[in-house]
């Protein structure tokens with residue numbers, strides 16, 4: 001458990017990555033009470049520095065005693081690194097908020113979206129998991145609807161940006177787009193197919209049941225965060241040539257009837273959500289508008305006329321912020337409140 005202090009020694013592991021960079025920026029923007037910030041990445045980043053509150057902070061490599069004296073560590077360096085280093089950090093008395101998939105479904109580790117289940121932070125044992133980006137923005141919207149109308153089933157299709165894969169994927173989209181516009185041959189290193197001017201119905205590995213790991217993360221993580229195994233959910237996750245911001249088309253079947261207007265009212269009153277829904281004026285959430293924003297945007301709210309109690313929604317959020325860095329920093333802020 002975190003002890004109450006005026007300021008904390010904070011660290012970001014994976015600081016040079018797409019999410020890590022955003023974590024450093026988010027800590028600064030939100031005036032997180034950091035007495036000191038320590039940054040870690042791989043040997044490839046040795047000698048690099050990153051800016052924080054006007055100072056150049058050196059990027060270090062991880063060692064057994066790296067976490068001594070650190071109060072909170074935000075991890076974003078991939079599952080393999082989290083598997084090894086998160087328990088070492090927790091052993092040193094540091095509270096870890098882990099952004100990788102390593103600990104998410106571990107029953108001894110809380111999986112938290114502060115707007116939905118901050119109460120689960122009470123039982124952490126040193127590691128707290130940050131959910132998958134596409135799950136976070138979905139549950140922020142599902143929870144208020146579940147509370148008033150009880151969700152029976154969800155059908156979700158995602159349109160996920162390349163920043164969800166990390167920095168190398170953003171470079172690949174830029175390079176392929178430039179090559180194609182200059183009549184040069186396209187090279188594929190990060191994805192199995194060309195991502196520029198294309199959509200790939202393939203995120204993470206394929207499993208035996210025909211779904212991808214990303215799709216099953218959405219199914220399993222939703223149940224854990226919402227604390228309700230009875231919600232049925234099926235997902236199709238698609239990578240699209242967008243740099244930043246995940247969009248999702250969601251169909252929800254509820255036990256109780258909720259009109260589109262009632263749903264707008266419920267969502268407008270909920271924390272972390274902006275209802276952006278005036279289709280007659282061409283107003284609906286777009287990835288390019290939502291990039292850099294903290295809230296989850298919802299539009300195209302309408303009743304599903306093919307069933308008795310159904311809604312269709314379009315949900316967009318910045319995957320690097322609410323889908324990753326911001327959610328992790330919000331968890332850390334909640335921990336300070338509880339300290």
Ligand SMILES: NC(=O)c1ccc[n+]([C@@H]2O[C@H](COP(=O)([O-])OP(=O)(O)OC[C@H]3O[C@@H](n4cnc5c(N)ncnc54)[C@H](OP(=O)(O)O)[C@@H]3O)[C@@H](O)[C@H]2O)c1
Nearest residue numbers: 014016017018019041042045076077078100164166167324
């Ligand atoms: N991108 C998203 O929207 C998103 C959302 C939710 C969760 N996540 C998760 O967040 C994690 C990072 O994602 P990302 O998109 O930021 O990836 P990324 O851009 O590829 O960054 C990876 C980071 O990990 C560091 N790293 C790699 N090997 C390391 C090692 N041996 N020791 C210490 N640091 C090491 C890298 O350092 P170098 O620069 O030195 O190589 C870099 O800072 C992944 O687990 C991912 O699943 C990502």
